[in-house]
Amino acid sequence: MGISSDCEKYLHDRHALLEQQLALADRLAENDGLPDAIITASGLKITPVDAAVPDAAQVLIDQTAAQLPHVKITDMLMEVDEWTGFTRHFAHLKNADTATDKKLLLTTILADGINLGLTKMAESCPGTTYAKLSWLQARHIRDETYGAALAELVNAQSRQPLAGNWGDGTTSSSDGQRFKAGGRAQKHRPRQRQVRHRTWSDVLYPHIGPALTMQCQVVTVGVRDATYVLDGLLCHESDLRIEEHYTDTNGFPDHVFGLMHLLGFRFAPPNPRPERDQAIHPNGRHPL
Numbered sequence: 150m151g152i153s154s155d156c157e158k159y160l161h162d163r164h165a166l167l168e169q170q171l172a173l174a175d176r177l178a179e180n181d182g183l184p185d186a187i188i189t190a191s192g193l194k195i196t197p198v199d200a201a202v203p204d205a206a207q208v209l210i211d212q213t214a215a216q217l218p219h220v221k222i223t224d225m226l227m228e229v230d231e232w233t234g235f236t237r238h239f240a241h242l243k244n245a246d247t248a249t250d251k252k253l254l255l256t257t258i259l260a261d262g263i264n265l266g267l268t269k270m271a272e273s274c275p276g277t278t279y280a281k282l283s284w285l286q287a288r289h290i291r292d293e294t295y296g297a298a299l300a301e302l303v304n305a306q307s308r309q310p311l312a313g314n315w316g317d318g319t320t321s322s323s324d325g326q327r328f329k330a331g332g333r334a335q336k337h338r339p340r341q342r343q344v345r346h347r348t349w350s351d352v353l354y355p356h357i358g359p360a361l362t363m364q365c366q367v368v369t370v371g372v373r374d375a376t377y378v379l380d381g382l383l384c385h386e387s388d389l390r391i392e393e394h395y396t397d398t399n400g401f402p403d404h405v406f407g408l409m410h411l412l413g414f415r416f417a418p419p420n421p422r423p424e425r426d427q428a429i430h431p432n433g434r435h436p437l
Contacts, residue, residue, distance in 0.1 A: 257290060267283055395418070
């Protein structure tokens with residue numbers, strides 16, 4: 150780790166740096182020199198960020214969309230597999246063989262990807278049965294195969310010149326996406342509503358690299374998002390070397406700040422919203 154192992158020296162150095170930066174901010178504020186911000190009697194005001202995409206870009210978007218062929222999603226995934234070979238990571242649970250029917254494998258993966266489920270996917274695809282999809286899912290699709298396949302796609306995408314328009318691959322962000330849950334999750338609904346005041350749901354917590362999800366995990370809705378922030382940064386299997394990470398207001402209690410610094414990441418959460426947090430946590434404190 151790039152920090153001092155002496156706690157007293159570390160705290161002294163960080164306090165000195167804080168005082169130095171605060172003094173600089175004071176001097177800039179006195180001379181109205183803060184970048185895109187001013188301090189008034191009512192507090193700090195930050196200039197809103199203007200839209201980065203000009204209106205004329207919509208014309209180009211429409212023209213590009215009109216030229217794209219209308220193809221089945223599985224056909225498109227088959228083409229991506231020809232470029233990357235990502236389906237080879239979905240090896241059989243026992244003998245490590247690859248799936249013989251790639252299109253059926255991709256159909257099963259797609260049922261997960263669009264949150265449709267195997268039953269409805271089988272009903273939507275003529276010639277496909279629930280039994281076939283379920284067999285493939287049980288033997289070829291697991292968390293570790295998803296992780297390896299996703300890393301293959303992220304690495305292939307990051308090598309494309311176009312990816313450079315979204316950054317150099319050292320910055321990422323994460324946020325939760327909630328989906329309706331069923332089965333065993335239902336029995337926990339009353340308790341979770343009482344604790345968190347939220348409708349019960351499955352939560353996907355994706356970590357986004359340069360224009361592509363680099364890691365995604367299903368997490369418990371009753372736990373704060375910040376608990377999972379470091380998982381994506383430390384456990385993704387791609388070649389990306391993330392240096393700076395962004396989250397929303399659910400991702401930045403004190404222990405994440407500390408661990409991010411200890412592990413060498415720059416942490417960039419947004420400004421807190423005390424009026425919203427006060428409504429969620431009446432005691433005014435964030436649960437760790």
